[in-house]
Amino acid sequence: MGFEGVLGHEFVGEALEGPLAGRRVVGEINAACGACADCQAGLGRHCAERTVLGILGRDGAFAETLTLPAENLLTVPDDVPDEAAVFAEPLAAAFEILEQVKIQAGARVGVLGDGRLGLLCAFALASAGARVTLLGRHAEKLALAKKRGIDTLRSDADGLPAELRRCQDVVVEATGSSAGLFAALDWLRPRGTLVLKTTTHDVPPASLARIVIDEITVVGSRCGRFAPALDALASRRVDPSDLVEAVYPLSQGERAIDHAGRRGARKILLRVEGGA
Amino acid sequence: MGFEGVLGHEFVGEALEGPLAGRRVVGEINAACGACADCQAGLGRHCAERTVLGILGRDGAFAETLTLPAENLLTVPDDVPDEAAVFAEPLAAAFEILEQVKIQAGARVGVLGDGRLGLLCAFALASAGARVTLLGRHAEKLALAKKRGIDTLRSDADGLPAELRRCQDVVVEATGSSAGLFAALDWLRPRGTLVLKTTTHDVPPASLARIVIDEITVVGSRCGRFAPALDALASRRVDPSDLVEAVYPLSQGERAIDHAGRRGARKILLRVEGGA
Numbered sequence: 001m002g003f004e005g006v007l008g009h010e011f012v013g014e015a016l017e018g019p020l021a022g023r024r025v026v027g028e029i030n031a032a033c034g035a036c037a038d039c040q041a042g043l044g045r046h047c048a049e050r051t052v053l054g055i056l057g058r059d060g061a062f063a064e065t066l067t068l069p070a071e072n073l074l075t076v077p078d079d080v081p082d083e084a085a086v087f088a089e090p091l092a093a094a095f096e097i098l099e100q101v102k103i104q105a106g107a108r109v110g111v112l113g114d115g116r117l118g119l120l121c122a123f124a125l126a127s128a129g130a131r132v133t134l135l136g137r138h139a140e141k142l143a144l145a146k147k148r149g150i151d152t153l154r155s156d157a158d159g160l161p162a163e164l165r166r167c168q169d170v171v172v173e174a175t176g177s178s179a180g181l182f183a184a185l186d187w188l189r190p191r192g193t194l195v196l197k198t199t200t201h202d203v204p205p206a207s208l209a210r211i212v213i214d215e216i217t218v219v220g221s222r223c224g225r226f227a228p229a230l231d232a233l234a235s236r237r238v239d240p241s242d243l244v245e246a247v248y249p250l251s252q253g254e255r256a257i258d259h260a261g262r263r264g265a266r267k268i269l270l271r272v273e274g275g276a
Numbered sequence: 277m278g279f280e281g282v283l284g285h286e287f288v289g290e291a292l293e294g295p296l297a298g299r300r301v302v303g304e305i306n307a308a309c310g311a312c313a314d315c316q317a318g319l320g321r322h323c324a325e326r327t328v329l330g331i332l333g334r335d336g337a338f339a340e341t342l343t344l345p346a347e348n349l350l351t352v353p354d355d356v357p358d359e360a361a362v363f364a365e366p367l368a369a370a371f372e373i374l375e376q377v378k379i380q381a382g383a384r385v386g387v388l389g390d391g392r393l394g395l396l397c398a399f400a401l402a403s404a405g406a407r408v409t410l411l412g413r414h415a416e417k418l419a420l421a422k423k424r425g426i427d428t429l430r431s432d433a434d435g436l437p438a439e440l441r442r443c444q445d446v447v448v449e450a451t452g453s454s455a456g457l458f459a460a461l462d463w464l465r466p467r468g469t470l471v472l473k474t475t476t477h478d479v480p481p482a483s484l485a486r487i488v489i490d491e492i493t494v495v496g497s498r499c500g501r502f503a504p505a506l507d508a509l510a511s512r513r514v515d516p517s518d519l520v521e522a523v524y525p526l527s528q529g530e531r532a533i534d535h536a537g538r539r540g541a542r543k544i545l546l547r548v549e550g551g552a
Contacts, residue, residue: 046467046490100491100493190314196487199489210496211494211496212473212498213475213496213498215376215495215496215498217376217496219494220491220493
């Protein structure tokens with residue numbers, strides 16, 4: 001988005017002002033105008049005038065304090081630790097899939113990419129009763145899915161292993177690479193549904209032809225409502241705490257960002273000294 | 277598809293053999309194996325072993341005779357003239373949209389492209405109660421939609437006129453050009469549905485980002501069942517006869533193909549001398 005300013009859009013913290021002052025909160029990152037046709041239609045997350053925390057026109061969470069409209073905040077239940085609550089935003093994006101695509105119990109769902117978002121999508125979909133297979137490159141990350149009873153497959157190739165072709169009802173593309181889009185289409189049965197979570201792709205024309213010929217449905221999927229994610233955290237249907245690899249004080253933010261950039265790194269947290 | 281052989285996949289003719297011998301028929305163009313998992317799941321039009329009339333492994337309709345499995349044939353009601361029945365295949369592809377996407381009565385549906393398929397899509401969607409707007413380049417073709425009560429807009433620009441941005445619930449892309457895909461995305465409201473009818477596109481990465489950010493659903497759409505198309509022809513809910521621009525005898529096939537290639541040409545038919 002060409003953003004310049006304070007980064008960071010995933011946080012848990014204490015509300016300093018407003019109706020939830022003193023409470024531990026998380027916050028939806030899209031601040032909508034409330035007045036336009038999209039907002040009136042309940043699509044505030046798509047408001048053309050919106051600001052987005054740490055992404056568009058609004059400083060983010062890598063800071064002592066941040067500001068969001070009071071209506072964006074949700075109280076975190078006491079028994080959800082910070083290390084789980086801080087995943088509310090990406091987990092909401094994972095649960096968004098379930099609001100967009102009807103996933104039948106027992107549906108064969110593939111998740112492509114074992115990064116942080118891929119793992120959270122796999123956890124969310126498995127918690128909804130889908131038969132999830134996670135395909136990724138990192139044994140350590142796949143192990144996080146495996147210990148939750150999710151089928152995993154490891155592949156270092158860009159393309160899809162031939163024996164996997166044309167079998168999944170739904171595939172979630174969460175790799176962030178063009179090869180991922182191609183492999184995701186290969187993995188789908190005809191008339192299957194591709195959920196697109198990555199925004200940047202070079203798209204070979206052949207992949208569009210595949211969408212038409214096999215009548216694939218592609219669903220662009222971005223942010224979601226926080227409530228279903230908080231419910232899943234509170235009930236322990238999803239517990240992402242073991243995705244946290246390290247916690248740095250905010251004063252060591254640059255070291256933290258270096259660490260987060262290492263190949264295969266899990267989640268790195270920043271903690272404000274003396275903060276919640 | 278790299279096809280070599282007799283072209284042509286839209287026809288009406290007389291069955292010479294089989295249970296419908298002597299009857300006037302049209303025929304579904306995908307000949308499936310009947311045995312594979314896709315066929316067993318009722319997805320014969322997606323069978324990996326299928327042949328397709330005039331497109332893949334099976335000679336087509338620009339000929340005195342053609343062959344198709346008996347189960348592909350449908351009898352044409354007596355009061356549907358040849359000039360309408362010959363549109364059963366592309367009209368089935370237009371009605372396929374209604375089987376894939378739930379179109380609410382009064383939904384704002386844009387059709388981009390006033391070629392033959394774009395017109396048929398506009399007719400089919402309008403017959404289902406959608407508020408259709410057809411955007412195209414050819415006054416004469418737009419007039420065919422207008423006389424059916426369909427709103428039309430003429431634009432020679434590659435992009436979308438600015439005042440049309442972000443307003444349609446559903447947009448059908450039937451232009452066959454990359455600029456068309458971009459304009460179609462621009463025309464859609466957030467969370468709208470793009471129906472993709474064209475198989476060849478160069479896709480700028482920015483268009484994929486738009487799909488994710490605005491949570492667009494893209495539905496690849498190809499062939500459809502013939503029965504709804506024949507019903508619409510029989511009841512006159514859709515009468516495409518005035519799309520026919522000229523009829524040539526098969527012996528003048530090359531002239532006919534030259535004519536069909538003229539800019540703005542409507543449908544050109546071939547008639548077998550002494551045929552139905």
